[in-house]
Every structure is written in structure tokens, then in C-alpha cells.
Amino acid sequence: MASPNLEHLSDDARAGPVSRFLKATEIDSRLLGMIGALVLIWIGFHLYGGIVNGFAAFITPRNLWNLSVQTSSIGIMATGMVLVIVTRHIDLSVGSILGFAAMMMAVTQVNILPEFLGLGHPAIWIIAIAVGLLVGMLVGAFHGWLIAYLGIPAFIVTLGGLLVWRGATFLTTRGETIAPLDSTFALLGGGPYGAVGSTWSWILGVVACVGIVFMLLSGRKQRKRFQFPLRPVWADTFLGVVGCGAVLGFVMLVNSYPWPRGIVRQYAAANNIEVPDGGLFISHGFAIPVLILILVGLAMTFLTTRTRFGRYVFAIGGNPEAAELAGINTRWVTVKIFALMGFLCGLSAVVASARLNSASGNLGTLDELYVIAAAVIGGTSFAGGIGTIYGAILGAVVMQSLQAGMVLIGFDAAVQQIVVGSVLVVAVWVDTIYRKRAQ
Template sequence: MTDINQNPQAAGKEEGPIGRFLRATEIDPRLIGMVGALLLIWIGFHVYAELFLGGGTFLTPRNLWNLSVQTASIGIMATGMVLVIITRNIDLSVGSIVGVTGMYMGLLQVEWLPQYLGLGHPAIWIITVIFGIVLGALIGALQGSMIAYLSIPAFIVTLGGLLIWRGVAFLAADGRTISPVDETFALIGGGPFGAIGATGSWILAAIASAGVIWMIVRGRGNRRKHGFPLRPMWAEYFMAGLGVGLIAVATWVVNAYPWPKGILKQYYEGLGQEVPEDAFISHGYAYPVIILVVVAILMTVLMTRTRFGRYVFAIGGNPEAAALSGINTRAMTVKIFTLMGALAGLAGVIGSARLNSATNALGDLDELYVIAAAVVGGTSLAGGVGTIYGAIIGALVLVSLQTGMVLIGFGDGSYRKIVIGAALVLAVYLDILYRKRLK
């Protein structure tokens, strides 16, 4: 077995250095484009603030940490929206599902469970999280069944769901805000106490780095075993170094953001000590970010390593052919919307925990940002094309645009909506151009 690109002279007649590099490393050119756009947004906002506002605040550990936490709930739902859009459907109800699950979780842990278990019982937050995810899954299954077995278009079913579930959330508590939530539950939303600290972050980084190296070694072994062409060794080393390097940089950034002085004072007062002059306690990775990473890994495995994932792409490529080949497209539709609902319920957990309350505004307009994140991340509205990592990068792009506009003084929601809308239209246009080029 020989490495690919063994004859550079022959390849060089048709490809330039960039083309040969991309072919050897097997990096998706669209991924490079998305990452490049993200970096331009970050650098652009930072330079603008540096030149016109007297100091760049975007590329700081504090802002990047907050950016990662803010991306978590949208990114989690975007991974499910990828499956929905790949199969040529749409789900406009995810924001309302976040709202209704968040409201019922608030009622459950603040007003209902304490009556039977007692205030602050350690099982309250566990029951609440399970309840929220299951409730979201049941709502998704109901909508998926209507789409699959009653032949009602997904647009209409989920548009109705957008209105219905938002109304149910309001009626559940008569428009009241439910707070504060269980203390342990609130940690899921992030914050100084909702993170794993510096030591835990470096341990997690070491595990993740070992996982990257294991995946590359295992992948090369599988290629050799099945007779597939191998990547050049330099490409393998490059990909391993890139993965480990990105993990190390991300870990350094989250560990460079210290606890605020007020939290430090509260922490040391609880220990009965004075705050040391050189006190520095890192946030580390926040729980919402860890949840997002776990969801992304599981969804990637689901889409690329299972029969379920192959069926999703088959349905998106040609629904009629998929049905004729024996795929139960109706059952698949129900499963996909059930999964989407469960992920929306999980996002409701993070959202309500982060706010330390359940409000009627929870999840408002999230459906638009989730759909936009999936599309900006390369998921085609024509169906059959999409990636999990692309959706997460798309979510990061949108959240970066919102955060950056606030930091440079354009905090009005109207400006943010204009920018997000323009980004969505541009992403669809670029997808059209990309598909034409493939033809």
C-alpha cells in the first residue's frame, strides 16, 4: 500500500500547491471558507474597537469565553436542524419548544417538586433535566408524526407549533417569571461556578488530544486494512498537530479568564479567609460548552458512522428512491423531529439555567438563528448536504456578529436582525453558486 500524492509531478500539472495540500489533508474547502470568515469577523471587530473606541475588547479571554457559552444553546439545536434540513424539511418551532420546556422545568423545580422532595433536594435538578429533554422529545415526536403520517407540510406543522407552544408556555404560569431555579441546576448554565476550572480544563484537553491522535491512527489503520489510499505521513502529522494545537489554544484562552473580584470575595468569605492580593482563579471550560462538544461528537458519529445517518442523507438526496429502496421514510421523519425536539429541550435546560429563571422570552426567535446557523454552516436547503461541525461554526459566526455589534455600540436589536438576515441570504446565495460549480 502506498501513500496518495506519491507522484507530485503528475498531480502538479493539474493542481497548484493549495489544491495538492487540500487533497492530501482532505480538508473541506468550505470549512476553510467558514473558518476564514469567522476569523475576519473576530479581527474586524477587534481592530474597529481598537481604532475607534480606544481599545479592542473582542479578542480577549473574557469575551471569547462568553462567546463560547452564548453559542452553546444555538449550536446544540443547530446540530439537530442539520438533519431536518438535509431531509428537505424545516422546523420553525424550536424556539417555542425551548420556551415551553424551560417554563415547565421552572415550575417543576420551583413549585412542584419541593412540595414532595423538599427544597434543595439533590434529585430535583436531575429530574428536571430529564423532564425537559423528554418533554421536548415528545413535542418533536408529535410534530413529526403529523408530518409523516398526516402528510401535513413541515412548514405548516412547525409554524403552528411556533404559535401553540409559545402560547402554552405563557398560560403555564399565567405570564409569570419563575425564579430562582435550583442552585445545582443553575450551574448547567455556566458562570464562575458553572465551569470546571484550570486543572479540569487541562485534563479534558489532554483527553481530547489523545482522542484526536487515536482517531488519526485508527483511521489510517482502517484505510490500510480495507485497501484505501493513505494520506501522506506529513498530512497525518499536520492534522494531528492542528487538532492538538487548537485544543491547547482554546484551553489556554478559557483558563486566562479569571473569576471577577466580587465572586472571588464571596468565595474566600465562604472559606473564612481574606482575598489574597495575587488571587487568580480561572473559569476554565463552562458546562454548556462541554455539553455542546459532547452533543457535537455524538451527532457526528450518528451522521457518519451509523445506518441512521446514511438513511438521513439518502432521504435528502432522493426521497422517492429512498422509499423504494426499503427505507421507512415516515418512521425516519418521526425520529428526526423527535431528536430535534430533545435537543431543543436540552437547549431549554441551558437557557433557563443560565438566566437562573424561566421567562416567557426564553427561546424567542431562536428558530431563526438556528436555521440560519445550519445554512451559514453549509447545510443546503435543497437537501442532501450538511455537516455537524459546519452548523456549529455557523452558530459561532452568528453569535460573533451579534456580540461584536454590541461591543462596538450597535446594540440595538434592529441592527443585529438586519445583519443576521443579510448573512442568511448571502449563505444561501453562496450555496447556490457552489452547487452550480459542482454541476
């Protein structure tokens, strides 16, 4: 019997089931690769910890909740680094800007404002945050101006910024650590009181699921309106079920991590609550830093995909000369990109200093490595024009998982740096191979 002539078959018929599934659902294969790598990292550290330490403590509600909080600061900055790298630039100063902004906020709320407003004034933490965000944005805009209008390479400008702002952080207080910070400000760093609890977590989870369904239906309506190809109904249904399942699973995870017993006793005593014999279970729920990261991710995704500014950014990254000939003010866009990066560094400084309830001269040291690695692992190409916000956030989770896992099983700082450097090189190598195959 003669074999069928494959030349007469369509591309879909020739493709394998996995390829047809990915095409129907429009899921990025690199996203699946990152998720697979993350699962392997978690399972590997969990099993290794059980073999070496006698107990497996990585895949637990406590550790994963702390992991989400630790990822927030790096993840926030990684969303801005996507835009920087997409336009074929680099920012080596983000860790130093974070440290400088954190120190400015600490000095403002501890040494300056109490003299004018009084200790514990409710406006102190708000003014301090405004100072940190403004400082970060101004520093980033200054870097962007040097790069765009004076023609100094971004590598040199931000390398100089790494040294300048780290030195300025030290000179501000002569190396002293400023602590403790305003009590309300400290809630933004997480902890039992810096979380929204079980009820609000479920409410937010349900709202997120409604948002996922709305986006799928709205996207389908828009495709019909502009006569674009539609995803199969089963594909949209699959994406909705998986998305809502992931959200609700995350809610269950954060709600399964209870407050420590000592804090529960303090809370019960302060509110005249009787603690039963078996103890009182109070869920952490979503930590405030994680909610800040989620909001930043949504805002940055909207900025990059639904605004003129976002289109300009990717146009410049794809072909800077063509973008300029098309009438895009590439220099002004560059200034805005670095100003936005500085603003996000200031926001990360809020999370990082609030989590520690202090600001020191070494806060944010080497964060630039983790931020750049997170963006690159997330699929942002150094060749420009390619990058996603959700990929950078997932890349931040991967990097923080590696760091947290190595700390958990007892690797020293030297080994951690070797691993981070190696992962960064491998990520760039994988990106190079991916782009060659895509050509």
C-alpha cells in the same frame, strides 16, 4: 524552446499548491472559508471597537469565554437542524419548543417538586431536566408524525408549532417569570461555579489530544484494511498538530479568564483562604454549557457518520423516492429526526434557562433564525443530502460572534436583525453557487 504539453501531466501536477494541499489533507474548502470569515469578523469588531470606543475589547479572554457560553444553546439546536434540513424539511418551532420546555422545567422545580420532596432536595434538578427533555422530544415527535403520516408540509406544521408552543408557554404561568431556579440546576448555565476550573480543563485538553491522535491512527489503519487511498504521512501529522494545537490553545484561553474579584473574596472567605496583596487568580476553565455542546457535537457526528440511522437520513435527503424504494421507512425516520430535534431543544432549554437562572415567556424568541442560519452557514444545503455537524457548530459561532460584536459596539436590535437576515440570504446564495459549480 517548446512549451511542455500539459495534457500529458497528471491532475495533481496541473493543480496548484493549494489544491494539492487540500486534496492531500482532505480539508473541506468551505470549512476554511468559514474559519477565515470568523477570523475577519473577530478582527473587524476588535479594531472597530478600538476606533469608536477607544478600547478594543472583542478578542479578549473574557469576551471569547462568554461568546463560547452564549453559542452553546444555539449550537446544540443547530446540530439537530442539520438532520432536518438534510432531509429537505425545516423546523421553525425550535425557539418556541425551547421556551416551552424551559417553562415546564421551571414550574416543575419551583412550584411542584418542592411540595413533595422539600426545598433543595438533590433530586429536583435531575427530575426537572428529565421533564424538559421529555417534553421537547414528545413535541418534536408529534410534529414529525404530522409531517410524515398526515402529509402536512414541515413548514406549515412547525410554523403552527411556533405559535402554539409560544402561546402555551405564556398560558402556563400567565406571562410570569419563574425564578430563581434550583441552585445545582443553575450551574449548568456557566458562570464561575458553572465551570470545571484550570486543572480539569488541562486534563480534558490532553484527553482530547489523545483522542485526535487515536482517530488519525485508527482511520489510517481502517483505510489500509479496506485498501482505501491513504493520506500522506505529513498530512496526517499536520492535521494532528493543528488539531492538538487548537485544543490546547482553547484550554489556555479559558484558563486565562479569572473569576471576578468579588466572587474570589466570597470563595476565599467561605473556605478560609488568605487572599494575597496582588489578588488570587482562579481560572474559570471550560464552562459546563461548552462541554455539553462538545459532547453533543461528538455524539451527533457519530450518529450521522457511523450508524444506520445516519446513513438513512442522508439517503432520504439525497433522493427520497430512491430511499423508499430501497426499503427505508422514510416516515418513521422522519418522526425520529423531529423527535431528536425536540430533544435537543429541551437540552438547549436546560442551558438557556440555567444561564439566566429563570424561565420567561419570551425565552428562545427568534432562536429559530439563528439556528437555521448556523446550519446553512455551516454548509447544510436546502437541496438536501449535504451537511456536517462541525460545520453547524462553527456556523453557530459565526452567528453569535456577529450578534455579540454588534452588541459590544452599540448597534441596536433593529440593525442586528437586518444583519442576521442578510447573512442568512447570502449563505443560501453561496450554497446555490457552490452546488452549481460542483455539478
